[in-house]
Amino acid sequence: MFLFLNQQFKLFLVVSAAMLCITLTAWSQAPAFNAKNLLVSWEVNENNYQNKAQFLSTITLNNGASEALPATGWKIYFNFNRSIIPGSVRGAVTLQHLNGDLFQITPRADFKRMTKGASLRISFITTGAALNLTDAPSGFYLVWDKTPQKGLALSPVKVKVPAAAQPSTTPGSPVITLVKPGVLYQQNKIIQDIAPDNLPKIFPTPVSYRETSASFTLTSDIPIITATDYYPEAEMLAEDLAAIFGKKIEFKSNGSGKAIRLVKKEDLGPEAYDLRVTAQEITITAATPAGMFYGMQSLKTLLPANAWELKLKSVNVPGVEVSDYPRFDHRAVMLDVARNFQPKKQVFKLLDLMALYKLNVLHFHLNDDEGWRVEIVPIPELTEIGAKRAHTLDSRTNLPPSYGSGPEGNNAPGSGFYTRSDFIQILKYARDRNIKVIPEIETPGHARAAIKAMDVRYARLMAAGKKEDAERYLLRDVNDKSDYRSVQNWNDNVINVAMPSVYNFLEKVVDEVRDMYQEAGAPLQTIHFGGDEVPAGVWVKSPVVQKLLQEDERFTSVDDMWYYYFRKVNEILKLRNLYLSGWEEVAMRKTEIEGQKHYIPNPDFVNENIHVDVWNNVLxxxxxxxxxxxxxxxYKVVLSNVTHQYFDMAYDKTFEEPGFYWGSFVDVDKPFKFIPYNYYKNTTKDKFSNPLPKSMFVGKERLTDFGKNNIVGIQGLLWSETVISPERMEYMLLPKLLGLAERAWAPDPDWAIEKDTTKSEALYQQAWSRFANILGKRELPRLDYFSGGYQYRLPPVGAVVQNGQVSANIQLPGLTIRYTTDGTDPTFRSRIYREPITETGTVKLRAFSRTGRGGKVVSVINQ
Structure with a gap:
C-alpha cells in the first residue's frame, strides 16, 4: 500500500512539474501581437509654441493589428535627436530620455487597452524648431516585459507633411515652408541657357584652356604610347576607356602614328599637366604620376557626356590646348561612416567620383559614439561590440540603436565594419587614384563606441582573473562620478585622459593602422584625432584626474587635462614620423578675459605642424x-566651413527636403560661391535668406598674407546622421561635390577678386550660369552612367502662371522637364516641356535624368 501511494505521489510531482513548466513558459512568452501593424505617425503642431524657442509635436500610435495592444507589460523605444522638455508630455504614457538619442515610452496606470483601430496621441514640447522631415523621431520598436532582450520593429514612421506653409506668429521666428514653384522660377530666371558647344569641355576649370578647330577620333584600336614611368597610369586609362569601347586599349613604350601619348616632362609642378588634342594625337605631359593622372581625368571629362551610356565604336575628342595645375594641394572630402555605415563598394564609388573631379584627400571618420568601423585585430571587441547596434540597455553585447537603426543587430546602416582586408583594399584603391586617406580616430569625446567595447573587454578579463590584461586598454575611470551631457546627449562618451591605459590603447590602434597602410603601400602622413565637442563637467569627479592634478604642479584645473592629452597624442605620432590632425578645438586654449571664459589660439602647439579642420563659422x-x-x-588650416561645405545640411528650407540645417542650408551654389581667402565678401544672408546686418563682420579678423600661406586646403563634409542608405549618400553629395571640386582646383575667379560690388555680382551671375549649364548638360548626364551611375539630387522645377500659360524652368539647364494635366504624377513617359503650357487645371511638373529618375513633383493651377 505504501509503495502504491509513493508511486502515485511521484506521478503527481511529475505531472505538477510539467504543468508548472508549461505555465511558466506561457508566462515568459510575449503576447501574440504583430508589432509591424502598430502604425506610427508624427506631425509638427506648432513652432514658436507659447512664443518661445520650442515646438509642439505629436506621435500617434494606431493599432492596425487584429490583436489588442495590452494596457501593461510593454515598452516602446525610439530615436529622436532633440531634447524633450520634462513635464510637457501629454498622453497616457511616460516618455523618458535614456541616453544619446534613445527614448522610452511606458504605459501609465490610466493607459487603456488598444483594440484594433484604436489610436493614441502622445504630444510633447521640444526645444528649438522643427522645419523638415529629418526632425522626426524614428526607429520605433516594441519590447515586452516578459522578453526584455528582444526588440520588435514597428512600422516606419509616417511623417505628416503640412497641407500648407505655417505662418509666422512672431516676426523672425523659423517657420515650416513648402516648395514654391513660383519662387523657384524667379530664382532660376537669372540662369541663362547656354548652348553645349559654347561651354568649356573640361571640368573643373583649367588654369589655361583653348579650343582649336581640330578633333581626334578615338577608337579601341588607338594605342597608348607611354614612358615606362607611367605604365600604371596607362593601365588605368586603358581600363577607363574599355568601359566605353568594351575593349581594352593596348599600351606600349613606343610607336608611331595616331595615338594617345603620355610624356614625362620634368619642369612641371607636382600635380600639373599639359593636354593637347590634335587631329593626329592626344598628348598628356606631366612630371609626376599625379600630374599624369589629372591629365587623364581631364581627358575623360573632355569626352561626350553620354560616352559611358552605351558601348561605342568611336568617340570624337574636341581639339584643345590645356595647361593646368590645382589651386590647393589639399582637396578633401570627409566621409562619416561611424553614425551610419557605408559598404566598401560605396566607398569605391566615392573614390571614383573624387578622382574624376581631382579631389585628392579622403578624410575617413571611422569611429564615434555610435560606431567603430575598422577592424583592429588584437582588440576584437572594438568591432564585436562597437560595430553593432541593436536593442540593449547596458551595451554589454552591442551598442544601442541610434538614428533609427532599429532593434536588430544585422541592420545596415546601423551595423557594419571594414575588416582588415577591406580597409587595405580601400587604401589601395585610393592610392591608385592619387587619393590620400586620412584616418580619423575620434577622441577624447565622441568615443562611446570604443569606451563600451573596452568595458566589455575589461569585464571579460577580470572575470578570468587577468587584472593586468583587463586594465591595459581601459578607457574610463570606473570610479568617476562626473556628470555631463554631450551635444548629442550622451553622458558616458568621453575618454579619461589621465589614465595611462588610454595611451596604451592609442599606441596599439595607431600601430595597427600604420601596419595596414604599409601593407597597402599607401602613404600615411597624419592621423586625425578629432578633439571636438568635449562637454563641460567631464573628469571633474574622477579620482584618477584629481590625483594627477595634485601630483603635477603645472596643472591648475581640469581644463589642463585637454592640453595634457593632446601633448601626449602629439608625441605618440611624432615618434612614428606622423603629424597630428584634429578639429579646431585642438588648436584652441581656454583663458579668461575680464572674468569671462574665452578661447584663443593655443600658443603652445603653434609650431608643432598641427593641422586643423575649422568648421565653425556659424553666422x-x-x-x-x-x-x-x-x-x-x-596653424595649418583646412577650410571646412559649415555655412558652405557641410553636405549633410539640407539643400533648402522646404519641409520635404532631408538633412540638418542648424548651421546653414547648403545647395550646390554654396560651395561654388565660397571665397576661401575672404568668405565675408559675399556672405550677405543668414541661413534663412534674411539679409545679414552690415555689422556682422565688423571687428572680425581678416586673413593676412602670412595666414594665407597656412590655408592648406578646402574640404566638403558628409556627416551621416541622416544618411541611411547609399542612395541618400549620393543625394546629399551630388551635385554639391562639384561646387567643391571647382573651388578647390580652379583658379580664383574674376568675380571673387573684383572690388566693385556691382561688377562682382554681374561676373558671378555669368559664372553661375555657365557652371549650372556645365552640370546640367555635361557632368550630371555623365554621372548617370559613370562608375555604375550616381543618384544625384534632381532639383524641383520652377513654374509660374503668366497670361494664361504655365512657364517652367530648372536650376540646372539640360535636365528634362516633364508634365501632366490629368492629375497624375509625371513619369519618364510623360510629355516633355518645350514651351509654355496652355492647358487649364492642375499642371504637375517634374525633372528627370537620362536614366528615368524623377525629382520632386510640383504643381501649379492654370485657371
Whole structure:
C-alpha cells in the first residue's frame, strides 16, 4: 500500500512539474501581437509654441493589428535627436530620455487597452524648431516585459507633411515652408541657357584652356604610347576607356602614328599637366604620376557626356590646348561612416567620383559614439561590440540603436565594419587614384563606441582573473562620478585622459593602422584625432584626474587635462614620423578675459605642424573668423566651413527636403560661391535668406598674407546622421561635390577678386550660369552612367502662371522637364516641356535624368 501511494505521489510531482513548466513558459512568452501593424505617425503642431524657442509635436500610435495592444507589460523605444522638455508630455504614457538619442515610452496606470483601430496621441514640447522631415523621431520598436532582450520593429514612421506653409506668429521666428514653384522660377530666371558647344569641355576649370578647330577620333584600336614611368597610369586609362569601347586599349613604350601619348616632362609642378588634342594625337605631359593622372581625368571629362551610356565604336575628342595645375594641394572630402555605415563598394564609388573631379584627400571618420568601423585585430571587441547596434540597455553585447537603426543587430546602416582586408583594399584603391586617406580616430569625446567595447573587454578579463590584461586598454575611470551631457546627449562618451591605459590603447590602434597602410603601400602622413565637442563637467569627479592634478604642479584645473592629452597624442605620432590632425578645438586654449571664459589660439602647439579642420563659422555665433584667426596664428588650416561645405545640411528650407540645417542650408551654389581667402565678401544672408546686418563682420579678423600661406586646403563634409542608405549618400553629395571640386582646383575667379560690388555680382551671375549649364548638360548626364551611375539630387522645377500659360524652368539647364494635366504624377513617359503650357487645371511638373529618375513633383493651377 505504501509503495502504491509513493508511486502515485511521484506521478503527481511529475505531472505538477510539467504543468508548472508549461505555465511558466506561457508566462515568459510575449503576447501574440504583430508589432509591424502598430502604425506610427508624427506631425509638427506648432513652432514658436507659447512664443518661445520650442515646438509642439505629436506621435500617434494606431493599432492596425487584429490583436489588442495590452494596457501593461510593454515598452516602446525610439530615436529622436532633440531634447524633450520634462513635464510637457501629454498622453497616457511616460516618455523618458535614456541616453544619446534613445527614448522610452511606458504605459501609465490610466493607459487603456488598444483594440484594433484604436489610436493614441502622445504630444510633447521640444526645444528649438522643427522645419523638415529629418526632425522626426524614428526607429520605433516594441519590447515586452516578459522578453526584455528582444526588440520588435514597428512600422516606419509616417511623417505628416503640412497641407500648407505655417505662418509666422512672431516676426523672425523659423517657420515650416513648402516648395514654391513660383519662387523657384524667379530664382532660376537669372540662369541663362547656354548652348553645349559654347561651354568649356573640361571640368573643373583649367588654369589655361583653348579650343582649336581640330578633333581626334578615338577608337579601341588607338594605342597608348607611354614612358615606362607611367605604365600604371596607362593601365588605368586603358581600363577607363574599355568601359566605353568594351575593349581594352593596348599600351606600349613606343610607336608611331595616331595615338594617345603620355610624356614625362620634368619642369612641371607636382600635380600639373599639359593636354593637347590634335587631329593626329592626344598628348598628356606631366612630371609626376599625379600630374599624369589629372591629365587623364581631364581627358575623360573632355569626352561626350553620354560616352559611358552605351558601348561605342568611336568617340570624337574636341581639339584643345590645356595647361593646368590645382589651386590647393589639399582637396578633401570627409566621409562619416561611424553614425551610419557605408559598404566598401560605396566607398569605391566615392573614390571614383573624387578622382574624376581631382579631389585628392579622403578624410575617413571611422569611429564615434555610435560606431567603430575598422577592424583592429588584437582588440576584437572594438568591432564585436562597437560595430553593432541593436536593442540593449547596458551595451554589454552591442551598442544601442541610434538614428533609427532599429532593434536588430544585422541592420545596415546601423551595423557594419571594414575588416582588415577591406580597409587595405580601400587604401589601395585610393592610392591608385592619387587619393590620400586620412584616418580619423575620434577622441577624447565622441568615443562611446570604443569606451563600451573596452568595458566589455575589461569585464571579460577580470572575470578570468587577468587584472593586468583587463586594465591595459581601459578607457574610463570606473570610479568617476562626473556628470555631463554631450551635444548629442550622451553622458558616458568621453575618454579619461589621465589614465595611462588610454595611451596604451592609442599606441596599439595607431600601430595597427600604420601596419595596414604599409601593407597597402599607401602613404600615411597624419592621423586625425578629432578633439571636438568635449562637454563641460567631464573628469571633474574622477579620482584618477584629481590625483594627477595634485601630483603635477603645472596643472591648475581640469581644463589642463585637454592640453595634457593632446601633448601626449602629439608625441605618440611624432615618434612614428606622423603629424597630428584634429578639429579646431585642438588648436584652441581656454583663458579668461575680464572674468569671462574665452578661447584663443593655443600658443603652445603653434609650431608643432598641427593641422586643423575649422568648421565653425556659424553666422551670428561669434566664431565667423575662427579659421582666419588660427591661420594667422600659425596653424595649418583646412577650410571646412559649415555655412558652405557641410553636405549633410539640407539643400533648402522646404519641409520635404532631408538633412540638418542648424548651421546653414547648403545647395550646390554654396560651395561654388565660397571665397576661401575672404568668405565675408559675399556672405550677405543668414541661413534663412534674411539679409545679414552690415555689422556682422565688423571687428572680425581678416586673413593676412602670412595666414594665407597656412590655408592648406578646402574640404566638403558628409556627416551621416541622416544618411541611411547609399542612395541618400549620393543625394546629399551630388551635385554639391562639384561646387567643391571647382573651388578647390580652379583658379580664383574674376568675380571673387573684383572690388566693385556691382561688377562682382554681374561676373558671378555669368559664372553661375555657365557652371549650372556645365552640370546640367555635361557632368550630371555623365554621372548617370559613370562608375555604375550616381543618384544625384534632381532639383524641383520652377513654374509660374503668366497670361494664361504655365512657364517652367530648372536650376540646372539640360535636365528634362516633364508634365501632366490629368492629375497624375509625371513619369519618364510623360510629355516633355518645350514651351509654355496652355492647358487649364492642375499642371504637375517634374525633372528627370537620362536614366528615368524623377525629382520632386510640383504643381501649379492654370485657371
Amino acid at each position: 551670428g555665433g561669434g566664431s565667423e573668423d575662427l579659421a582666419y584667426r588660427l591661420a594667422n596664428a600659425g
